Amino acid sequence: MGDDQPQIIPGALADDFFSFRSIESSFDELKTHLAERRVVLRSKRPELVEQEFYALLLVHAAVRHLMTEAAAQTGQAAQDLSFIHAVRVLHRRLPAAGAIPPSG
Incomplete structure (x- = not known):
């Protein structure tokens, strides 16, 4: 084989791994903790989704x-x-902050 093999740089690989883990953690937080395992995107039209x-x-x-x-x-x-914990605290405290009525 030739020199076509990509060079793997350990530091870059570690950075990519931690970046990937961060993205995966964010998806987990969105899906599991913000959405609380219910169907989240209810809209039927692509622009509203x-x-x-x-x-x-x-x-x-x-x-x-x-x-x-x-x-x-x-x-x-x-x-x-x-x-x-942060989401739970916000769930408890936000109702006391008052609702903002929709405008328009």
């Missing part, structure tokens, strides 16, 4: 952002906090 998907991604990002802020205030690393 896309809108729902982006909304889920925004909620996930917002929870992660709040976790990062909470970790910074307590001197912890954000990855040491529990996503499940």
Whole structure:
């Protein structure tokens, strides 16, 4: 065989693995903990399914952002906090924040 074989760089391979694990963890958080194992995307039209998907991604990002802020205030690393616990706290506390009525 020739030199056609791709070069594997251990550091890059490790980075790819951790990036993959991060993506997989995010999908798990979206599917299992935000959606609570129920059917999430209810829309029948593709553009509305896309809108729902982006909304889920925004909620996930917002929870992660709040976790990062909470970790910074307590001197912890954000990855040491529990996503499940953060979602449960938000479920308990958000109703007290009041609802924002739809506009338009």
